[in-house]
Amino acid sequence: MRYEGQIYRPPSEAYSYILQVTVGCSHNACTFCNMYADKQFHIRKLSEILEDLQMARRAYRYVERIFLADGDALIVRTETLLEILRTIRRLFPECARITSYASARDLLLKTPGELALLQKNGLDMVYLGLESGSERILKAINKGVTVEETVQACAKAKDAGIRLSITQITGLAGQDGMEENASESAKALSRINPEYIGIMTLTLRRGTPMTKDFEEGRFKRLTPKQIVEEMRMLVAGMDSEGSVLRSNHISNYVQLCGTMNRDKSIMLEQLDLALASGRLENEYISYLENL
Template sequence: MRYEGTVYRPPSEAGSLIIQLTIGCARNTCTFCNMYKDKKFRIRPLNEVAEDLEMARNYYNRIQVRRIFLADGDALIVKTEDLLYIIDKCHEYFPEVERISVYGAPKDIINKTPQDLRRLKEAGLDMVYVGLESGADEVLKDVKKGVTSAEMIEAGKKVREAGMVLSMTVISGLGGKKYWQEHALGSARVISAIKPEYVGFLTLMVEPGTEIYDQVQRGEVELLNPQEVLDETELFIRNVDAQGTVFRSNHASNYTALGGTLNGDKEKILAQIEASRRRSSFRPDSFRGI
């Protein structure tokens, strides 16, 4: 395999074969993200991607590859016919594969027709990861996500209606002290409207080199402390209505680990929050990382 730059993948893809179908992020405007700042976005030639799959098969000739993740940040921007070709190649070289997944930018999903998404699902694209980040339009605008909460809902529903598994992420603390309530309530509203199979909470990591880092340094954004992050999470849990959605807040960036399945485990999750609040035992910033 040939990798360009740092390769990122969702935590649940730790054991997956990662193949770069695209390089970087097509939009790359989010104020909090430094993942692809060193890359100029492009779609790789399909023959190169197919060659990487062949190389991977030769390398893993005695290993069963059950999962493949098509990186980088915008695989769904690729034309549907080209995506179908690569998915077919995944199955050709790895007939044992059980799951193929991608990051899906909301605008890329919206630009696909329902028929496109169904064809991709039928071909073997099983799971899409979408960075919701926030369901509050004020926050989405401030962090330059480039979409509205209504567009987030449209994209999420299209993935679910196509029969793909949908995993969405929310970033705790992204609205700062100014918009923490809007962030919690808006995110609860969007997740309630979509009801994805999974929702994972990360906690904002302010990295040097990002626009939000400079905003914090200038005092334009005031960050939440760990107790305030718990308050925000509690407000989300009390207002979300997403029966069957698996909720996790156990990422390396989180101050404390929470988890359960909505809506049945709401009281359990609230009890976890209260226990963390009483203990005031949080992961130190020096141990938080992505």
Template sequence: MRYQGKIYRPWMEADSVLIQTTLGCSNNQCTFCTMFDDKRFKVRELEDIFTDIASARQRHAKVESIFLIDGNVMAMRTEKLLRIVDKIRDTFPELQHLALYSCFNDFRRKSVADLTALRTAGLTTAYSGLESGDPVVLENIKKGMTREHAIEGMARAKEAGIQVLASFIFGLGGKTRSREHAENTTSLLNIMQPDAIAPMALAVQPGSELAAQIQRGEFILPTPLQLLEEEKYLLENMGDFPCYYWGDHGNNIASMKGEWPAVRDPFLAHINEHIAYNPMAKKNVIETYAW
């Protein structure tokens, strides 16, 4: 496979074949992220993508899961993305799962008819970075998205039948806006009701704008206890809508995953145990590793 630049995929897609369809991220300005700082956003040529699809077929006798990279693949024109999805389905008739990255704004920029066509063609899942539901935090991190944008994008994806995993970051409000970040993110999730969520602990990426803000004293890192309390608030206040809780990212202090809402009580017991007994909860500095 002819991958270009740094390659990322969600940890849930560890067993998926990766097909690079775009380079970089069309937003690529979030203060906390350096994932695609080595390239400018570009949609690859169909001929190159089709060559990689054929190469993947030659390498793998059986492929049940494919993930399309790089960032927000959904940003490309629907007609082109449909041709890619059709080619993949024709090449891998045994395929069960086809997923990609998509900003919520990418959903908004397509009609429900376009999204439905993609779902009918074989697209099953989209991973979308919500990051926060707090308007101040969203503006501070330069997400280029509002709460209203996220709600509208989620509604379109739901209507089209595309499953959406919404990821967000504990600690992104810093030390001073931890409570608002937790409350507003939880309230937004209750409105959107995604099919799955992936809460992650804040990890400061070297070279990011956020790292520079921390160095200048403009962003004060939250404590590990604040991260745990943010997750506790989420567990106590998220509605009973069905979704899968992927809370097992490597940076998370209390790792847990399962079907929501059945896991609410055991997850709360788990988080309370970490708050009471985990030595990390007593530290003043979060300890996470870069992606």
């Protein structure tokens, strides 16, 4: 178990063994993100990855979940991924779930047959950042893919039986794009209809182009109250039957957890209660902003 640089994983992978398959993110250019800014993207040698798995087997008696890091492990050639997945199955027969981050581009580059093979060999779910459902906002943040490409990529993963966990970022378009971010994201998430939806709040991170825009007055970030108002518009506009919706990331002001559409009215009530509480007025997430 050897790691290069800072390792990130979704909140729901807190107890997973993390296997670094790639280092960094192949795109590494979204204006709000500095997660992998210090890493030169590369794919790790297969021999090192397989050695890490042997080391993990010796160190851990029971591994229920494995997460393939870093930013977009699915960029790796299918044959190599299959060898990793088959080794996991052989060494960790108790492992019930293998997941990874994926970009829309990675998914679009694989054939339906390749995705089905990956699923058959244990790739259960991918985490994909939609960020926003607005084409204009995705262009502004330099996401590198369109909403249409993301919707197509998600449909392809679903057809292969790979479950989806999709994240959306509230506050991403600042005060001028609040309604657009909420309503367009609600539409895109409803079209994708993933198993899981994760709502995060924009955090201004050190050294990013978005933070520079904020410091120089070009980006007006939302107040905590506006963040919750945007979340409310997003949840109200969504029609995604069966999707489990969570806002359990450290960046969120209100923690929601429910199943759409069944729990939609309860989640809206929770957001209304938070808005009426008067406690959001001055609660900027300052402790995260030095990251």
